[in-house]
Each structure stands twice: as structure tokens, then as C-alpha cells.
Amino acid sequence: MLDILLSDFFQRALIGGVLIGLTAPLIGIFLVLRRLSMIGDTLSHVTIAGVALGFLIEVYPLAAGLVFAVLASFAIEKLRKAYKSYAELSIAIIMSGGVALASLFFTLGMGYNTDVMSYLFGSIYTLDTTDIYMVGGVTIIVIAVVVMFFKEFFLLSFEEDAASVSGLPVKMMNMIITVLTALVVSTAIKIVGALLVSALLTIPVAISLLLARSFRSSIILSVIISEIAVIGGLMLAGVFNLAPGATIVLLLISLLIVTLVGKKGFTT
Template structure:
């Protein structure tokens, strides 16, 4: 156990996990309240396409994935405006495009498929210094932007029409949320994997909304639950040789289950 804790790769994994454990629920709570929970899945598929291209053209894969995710976030907002009555179409369209591109790049770079697969299921133990710098930079950006625009994001999450009437730049705030989501998703896929990243965005929030009595306490609680799951998941995975991303997500699901049971018992 002590050998694992003192290992450089485990310490990098823990630091990266703790950083994503903050940013994912911070963004996730605004997505959940705006009924955009599935956007995480969409952007993760697009990010995988960028990662695959990065391996293909021999550039830093996570950076390529980030560029793809940010570009997709702009495309989602454009499509949401085009289909105002069917906003969920934008998510489905971009997800389809992301899967198609990923499949194409997989075909072109058969030799890199093993490397790309690690991004599908997460490879937190392979985080290097460049990855940590990228995750750290995204964490600073997310916390700074949310701190600066907290009131606007709060109003937009609960009453978008009221926010528009009050003169808030709704278009730009929507774009900010989507871009921040793209940044978080693209940096989180190496930690929990593209197939599980949406869980980190939504499950801590789902549990906190059951237990918290205010919006601010829901944010704090979602971050706390996320961090406990990251630390606990990594420790369990390290000791029992389990998949780290899957262990983290299963811990989150157990927290949500306990919250549901506790809420039901309390209400009855």
C-alpha cells in the first residue's frame, strides 16, 4: 500500500483525479439543471476523434482532442439556435459526427488503435507532466469563469427566459458553459475514459441535489462526493488491481444509491 502511495505515477494520477473531481461537478450542475446532461457523452465522442487524429498526425493527442471538443461546442450552440424547438437534435447530430470521425481515424491509423482505446476506458496511471499542466490550466479557467459569472450562470440555469428579459447576454453565457464543458470533458477522458466521463459530470450532482438544501450547498456537496470517489476509487483500484475509472464511477453510483435510500427513508 505504501509503495503505491509513494509511486510517482500514482501521485500524478491522484493529482489529476483531484483536479477533475473539482471541475466536473462544477460544470455538471449547470448542465443537469439545464437538461443538457447528455452533452458530456457527445463531446467525449468528439474528443476521441481528435485524440485519434492526434495519434495519426503525431501531435499531442489530448491537445488535439481538446481542439475538437471546443470546435464541437461551438457547433452545438449554432445548431441549438437553428433548431430552437428541438435543441436536443444538436447533441445527436454532433455525437453522430464524432463517432463517424473517430471510426474513420481508427481505420486510417490501425497501428494506434491500442493507444486510442486507453482514452475510451481511461488511463489515469499514464498521466504525465504535460497532462497535469493541461488539466491544471483547465481547472484554473473553469473556477475563474464560474466565480466571475456565478450569478449569471445561476439565473440562466433556472430561468433562461427571465435571464434574457433582464438583459443578460444569454447567447454568450450559453457558449461559455458549452466551451467549459468541452474543456473539462477533453481533459477528463484520460482519467475516467470517454465512456464514463459523463458519469463524473452528472452522478455527483444527482446525489447532491437529493441531499442539499440550497444551490450553493449542492455545488459544494457534489464536489465533496466527487473528490471522495476519486480518492477512494484510486486507492481501491491500486490495492486490488482494478480499473481506476470504473471504480471511481461505481463508487459514485453507490453514493447516489445511498442518497436515494436515505431520502426515501427520511421522507417516509
């Protein structure tokens, strides 16, 4: 156990995991409250397309995935405006496009499919210094923007119409939240994988909403729960030689089940 904790690859994995464990629920709570939980899955699929293209043209895959995710976030907001009464259509359309592009790039670059698979299922133990710097940079941006626009995000999450009437630049705020989500998702996929990244955005928030009594406390609690799952999941994966991303997510689901059972026990 001590050997694992002292190894460089595990320490980098721990740093990356802790950073994503902070930013994912911080953005996730605004998505959940605005009923946009599935946007994480959409952006993760688009990110994989960018990663695949990165391998194909030999550029840093995570950077290519980040660019694709940010572009997709702009497209989602444009489509949401075009289909105001059917906003979920934007998510379905962009997800379909992301899957199609990823499939196309997979076909064009058969030789790197194994590398891309690590982004699908997570490869936290292969994080290098560049990855850590990118995750760290995104973490700083997310925290700074959330602190700066906390009141605006709060109002937007609970009553978008009231926010618009009060003079809040709703379109810009929506765009900022979606772009921040793209940044978090694109940097998280190497840690938990594109197929599981949505869990980090939503499950800690789902647990905190059952336990917290205020919006601020729900944010704090969701971050704490996320960090417990990330650190605990990494420890379990390291000791028992398990898939880290899957272990983190299954631990989150276990915490959710325990919370639901506990709440039912208290209310009956």
C-alpha cells in the same frame, strides 16, 4: 499500500483525479439544471475523434482532442439556435459526427488503436507532467470563469427567458458554459475514459440535489462527493488492481444508491 501511495505514477494520478473531481461537478451542475446532461457524452465522443487524429498526424493527442471538443461546442450552440424547439437534436447530430470521425480515423491508423483505447476507458496511471499541466490549466480557467459569472450562470440555469429579458447576454453565456464543458471533458477522458466521463459531470450533482437545501450548498456537496469518489476509487483500484475509471464511477453509483435508499427511509 504505502508503496503505491509513494509511487510517482500514483501521485500524478491523484493530482489529476482531484483536479477533475473539482471541475467536473462545478460545470456539471449547470448542465444538469439546464437539462443538458448528455452533452458530456457528445463532447467525449468528439474528443476521441480528435485524439485519434492526434495519433494519426503525430501531435499531442489530448491537445487535438481539446481542439475538437471546443469546435464541437461551437457547433452545438449553432445547431441549438437553428432548432430552438428541438434543442436535443444538436447533441444527437454532433455525437453522430464524432463517432463517425473517430471510426474513420481508427480505420486510417490501425497501428495506434491500442493507445486510443486507453482514452476510451481511461488511463489515469499513465498521466505525465504535460497532462497534469493541461488539467491544471483547465481547472484554473474553469474556476475563474465560474466565479466571475456565477450570478449569470445561476440565473441562466433556472430561467433562461427571464435572463434574456433582464438583459443578460444569453447567447454568450450559453457558449461559455458549453466551451467550459468541452475543456473539462477533453481533459477528463484520460482519467476516467470517454465512455465514463459523463458520470463525473452528472452523478455527484444528482446526489447533491437530493441532499442540499440551496444552490450553493449543492455545488459544494457535489464537489465533495466527486472528490470522495475519485480518491476512494483510486485507492481501491490501486490496492486491488482494478480499472481506476470504472472503480470511480461504480463508487459514485454506489453513493447514489445509498443516498436514494436513505432518503426513502427518511420519507417513509
